[in-house]
Amino acid sequence: MCDILDGLRYMHNYPIPIPQGDLIPENILITLNGTAKICLFSFGRVLTNLPPSLALNVPTGLLLPFRWMSPELLVDNQQPTTESDMWTIECVCYWILTGLVPYSDHRKDLAGIETLCGQPPGTLANVYYGLGWITNGIWRIIGRCWNRDPLQRPSALELSNLLKQLEKSKIDWLPVEVEDLAGKVKAIGFEAPLTKCIAIWSEFHWESQRHETDIHLEMAVHQSTYDPNWYSRTILVAVKVVGDGPIDEKARALVTSIRHEITIMSQLDHTHIVKLLGIDSSYDQGPSMIFEFCPGNTLDKILSQSPLGFRDGIKLIDCVALALRYLHEHKNGTIVHGDIQPANIYVLPNGLAKLTNFTCAFQYVLGQPTIGRPLSATISAPVLPSLYVEPQCYDEKPQDHLRTPTMAGDIWSLGSIILSIFTGTFRYQRPDIYSAQIHQGVSPCDLHGLSVAGHRVSSLVRSMLAYEPSKRPSATLVLDRLPVIE
Incomplete structure (x- = not known):
């Protein structure tokens, strides 16, 4: 994905941006050493050869299959743009990560209707939920690229930078915004928790089309302290951890639930929402979540x-x-x-x-x-x-x-x-x-x-x-x- 995005970034950052316009898997070649290369610049070649005054008026035809087309190309019969490329590249990324083509549950001739109805090209309904890319920010930015407003989609540069940051991360599922505070948070003692949180974990097995048995999940919130640096004062924090009792049968659900909550909280910064400060990966029953401490x-x-x-x-x-x-x-x-x-x-x-x-x-x-x-x-x-x-x-x-x-x-x-x-x-x-x-x-x-x-x-x-x-x-x-x- 990094190779494809680097190529796309080069094209989009050209003095006169060049949309690829036909960015489907068949137009991405893999060399013997594993490098991905974009090919078939059908739209790009046409657009660069058109006079500037005609670039938006001369029809070139639509070559993309409906599955991969952004909604504005379907509705307005527009020329491909760098923004429509971003819709398509995230369809390609989704296909690479899941093996599923966009709108995989629909015939290719009906996929365009789903696009126009506001349905995204893919969901997590039939994807294994334990994969790191679901929580580390990749799925989130894929969703942003499927925004119906082309101007709200991220650029190839932004997406490429995220992937390169994740390559350097020591924890593959952790969002890049979240800091691992292991070693800086005092271990919780045997005091009673401030509060307990109980939820029901439900899972639907897509291939067998059946609901798995629900699981009760219990988390506990304890008071602790956090030392940002050796020269900083100690800060009171709230630590959310797995509750008491055996977790063998619940371990998979607990870990996934914790990761899910972390990826949600990593995006939130609001006066009236408790702020996530980071995680502690050293906790022995899965990562603990470190929140600001709320008096009261x-x-x-x-x-x-x-x-x-x-x-x-x-x-x-x-x-x-x-x-x-x-x-x-x-x-x-x-x-x-x-x-x-x-x-x-x-x-x-x-x-x-x-x-x-x-x-x-x-x-x-x-x-x-x-x-x-x-x-x-x-x-x-x-x-x-x-x-x-x-x-x-x-x-x-x-x-x-x-x-x-x-x-x-x-x-x-x-x-x-x-x-x-x-x-x-x-x-x-x-x-x-x-x-x-x-x-x-x-x-x-x-x-x-x-x-x-x-x-x-x-x-x-x-x-x-x-x-x-x-x-x-x-x-x-x-x-x-x-x-x-x-």
Whole structure:
């Protein structure tokens, strides 16, 4: 891949950029010493021979098969560009890494329709999830190259630089943004953890078309210290590690889940999201995750002690909604948290909040529809029944794929948290009875009266807890409709 990208970078950086225009596997030759070389410059040759005034007006015809074509070439019958080359080169990279051609589940004459419908050329639904390129940043940048907006795709130089950085990495699955802090973090002792995180690991075996047995994963968060340098002061940190108990049967799922969370967290930098500082690869039960330490307490513990006032509650909800807007509109592709509940929200002494625990998070390829398609061979989900998950989580499990978390599901969870803060009964109901009620279409707002009924919060919460996901507002609309607290 580095060889192909070096050749493409040379062409794209020419004084007058030259798109290759026909970059499919058949046009990439491998020499006896293993070097890849780009050949067949059909479009490149034509475009360089055209007068500048005619370069955009003289049709040259489309030679690329539909599987490899970017959407703008299909819709507008445009000339190939350096940006359309980047779409195609990532189709080639996906083929090299997986052995699957773009839109491998569709006939070649129907592949163009999938492109125009907004479907990406590939997913991880039938790819072995333990491969390093899924978590080290390669899959992420492949997704960026499949952006429907050509100007938002990365350049050949950016992709080439990433691959060369990864070549130097000692840990092949680790994103280049994440530092290994082994030897700098104090080993955790035998003290009780600050909190525990439990999730359900699900796997779908693509070849046999069957669901594997679900696995309960348990992680624990401990307080520790981190010494950045010998001359720096010690910093308090939170260390997320595998929980107590035997892990032999869970080892593969635990390691993959940890790597998945690391690659999600490595992309996040927001005031209201707990920051990942690095990992500790020396931990004996898989890498531990090192996070900034948050003073204060989780929302569930605060609510168990005393209710929040209106101003404090709205202030907290605003923080979580800001974090959700950042995640749902992330530049690398929508990130869904998947497990928003009071236990996963830190409330700081100043009343601001930070979202934590991204074990159940999922990132979509840019432009990828967020429902109804097989997208991944594995997924982590919250333990059910729960007071904070949308009714659709209780639907019968799909037979041919895993259900992935959605933005609408995050909005439902946030609406449930508002109920938890501003009602006196929501947190004390039985999750099994409540889940049966909402699955039948009963609105939580009809079961629990808000103590702020005189405010516009009431209508906002009702819209957030709409049974139909498409009727729920986006995080941006939630922010617009929240009362302003001076």
